[in-house]
Amino acid sequence: MHAAAIVRAVWEGMEARDWESVRRLLADDLLVTWPQTRERIRGGDAFLELNRTYPGDWHIAVEEVLCDGDRAAARVTIVSGGDTFYVSGFYRVHEGRIAEATETFAEPGTPPYDRSHLAERY
Amino acid sequence: MHAAAIVRAVWEGMEARDWESVRRLLADDLLVTWPQTRERIRGGDAFLELNRTYPGDWHIAVEEVLCDGDRAAARVTIVSGGDTFYVSGFYRVHEGRIAEATETFAEPGTPPYDRSHLAERY
Numbered sequence: 001m002h003a004a005a006i007v008r009a010v011w012e013g014m015e016a017r018d019w020e021s022v023r024r025l026l027a028d029d030l031l032v033t034w035p036q037t038r039e040r041i042r043g044g045d046a047f048l049e050l051n052r053t054y055p056g057d058w059h060i061a062v063e064e065v066l067c068d069g070d071r072a073a074a075r076v077t078i079v080s081g082g083d084t085f086y087v088s089g090f091y092r093v094h095e096g097r098i099a100e101a102t103e104t105f106a107e108p109g110t111p112p113y114d115r116s117h118l119a120e121r122y
Numbered sequence: 123m124h125a126a127a128i129v130r131a132v133w134e135g136m137e138a139r140d141w142e143s144v145r146r147l148l149a150d151d152l153l154v155t156w157p158q159t160r161e162r163i164r165g166g167d168a169f170l171e172l173n174r175t176y177p178g179d180w181h182i183a184v185e186e187v188l189c190d191g192d193r194a195a196a197r198v199t200i201v202s203g204g205d206t207f208y209v210s211g212f213y214r215v216h217e218g219r220i221a222e223a224t225e226t227f228a229e230p231g232t233p234p235y236d237r238s239h240l241a242e243r244y
Contacts, residue, residue: 034241035228036208037231037232037233037241038230038244039237039243040242040243041242046240049240050241055235064193064212068126068189072188073210090197106226106229107229108157108158108160109158110159113177118172119159120162121159121161122160122161
């Protein structure tokens with residue numbers, strides 16, 4: 001599988017709660033960085049457990065995945081109860097597994113100043 | 123220029139406040155979507171003006187750009203005063219200009235629950 005297919009399979013496997021399949025696509029020495037909270041998750045086991053036990057009845061929709069050699073980028077929407085997260089992930093794949101990831105989780109809000117002459121709301 | 127080079131040149135041109143160069147890399151009928159605020163910006167002129175007049179003394183660092191045919195994805199950090207934004211953008215390029223973009227702006231925060239047995243802070 002190329003990098004984009006692996007990244008898509010991980011997100012879709014999490015939505016399916018198919019934890020065994022997800023684990024096989026994560027490197028044992030995976031390093032995940034979440035810059036917003038300055039957190040690092042080391043190892044496929046820890047990252048799997050963090051996702052498996054993440055609170056809430058969350059659901060994942062993969063919007064698009066780009067592939068650039070051994071790298072991929074994914075745009076994902078997660079809905080959990082009344083909360084929505086616009087997730088972006090940048091990944092490096094090695095030997096068929098995700099080896100590195102940097103993920104951000106953007107939340108809904110209101111425009112921080114009046115720019116309605118340039119931007120329409122939908 | 124391929125899609126990644128165009129996207130990088132737009133971000134770096136904004137950091138340089140080189141508005142003429144940036145404008146040449148935006149399609150006249152550019153469509154930008156900011157899902158967090160449910161805003162759409164239509165047209166290269168409007169998008170340029172929105173960035174040109176964006177409040178604050180903001181500075182842009184391009185962390186990585188991926189290229190997948192006519193699409194690209196960029197991971198960017200913006201620092202403005204004491205604020206940091208972890209920006210992700212997904213782009214489609216047509217005839218040497220950005221034609222479509224979806225961008226998110228993730229902000230720093232604290233972990234929403236205790237997961238310190240799985241994630242270290244840095």
